[in-house]
Amino acid sequence: MKYQPLAIADVVLMTPQVFGDERGFFMETFRQNEFEAHCGNYSFVQDNHSKSRRGILRGLHYQLKQPQGKLVRVTQGRVFDVAVDLRRDSPTFGDWVGVELNDENRQMLWVPPGFAHGFYVLSETAEFSYKCTDYYAPDDEYSLRFDDPTLAIKWPFDGEPQLSDKDRRGLALADCPTYD
Numbered sequence: 001m002k003y004q005p006l007a008i009a010d011v012v013l014m015t016p017q018v019f020g021d022e023r024g025f026f027m028e029t030f031r032q033n034e035f036e037a038h039c040g041n042y043s044f045v046q047d048n049h050s051k052s053r054r055g056i057l058r059g060l061h062y063q064l065k066q067p068q069g070k071l072v073r074v075t076q077g078r079v080f081d082v083a084v085d086l087r088r089d090s091p092t093f094g095d096w097v098g099v100e101l102n103d104e105n106r107q108m109l110w111v112p113p114g115f116a117h118g119f120y121v122l123s124e125t126a127e128f129s130y131k132c133t134d135y136y137a138p139d140d141e142y143s144l145r146f147d148d149p150t151l152a153i154k155w156p157f158d159g160e161p162q163l164s165d166k167d168r169r170g171l172a173l174a175d176c177p178t179y180d
């Protein structure tokens, strides 16, 4: 596994070594000791999997009192994946990073606690799988607007993105609670 810090250094892009043979392929998707060395000492308590249609945008989500670090990947299809730094004391507060994750590059993204996270589906369907460092806590969850001009995220949109009711009611950064 290759670990590559992005423009917001705590966000790490991981590229697995894929061993192809006549049967198909094999790859390691998580290794605690390497992960700790490159990303920090976290443990994961919940794994999630979702499937979405083309044009769906999920996010940008975060939990405030029970922040979740997320180790995310795409098992089928293509998405543009985004992390927004919501840590007030961070020099990159309000900045975002985005990468394409797909079932060909097989890359994974480590989004630490303190970030909002979301993705936009570029393929006919996409299956998204991720590990979380804390449990889902719906009462503690917030949705940051994907199109807040303050964030100016360059989504690779092809038509209008489709959102859940919750995400249509997302808050602008100025109105969002953030991490002290």
Ligand SMILES: Cc1cn([C@H]2C[C@H](O)[C@@H](COP(=O)(O)OP(=O)(O)O[C@H]3O[C@@H](C)C(=O)[C@@H](O)[C@H]3O)O2)c(=O)[nH]c1=O
Pocket (backbone or CB within 6 Å): 048, 050, 058, 059, 060, 061, 062, 070, 117, 118, 119, 136, 164
């Ligand atoms: C996230 C989540 C949802 N649910 C339920 C609640 C709801 O009925 C249904 C769908 O929930 P949502 O609409 O919140 O699902 P979704 O929009 O896919 O939410 C996810 O979006 C991405 C971008 C993230 O970063 C994740 O942390 C998570 O917030 O699944 C759980 O039971 N456990 C969970 O951990």
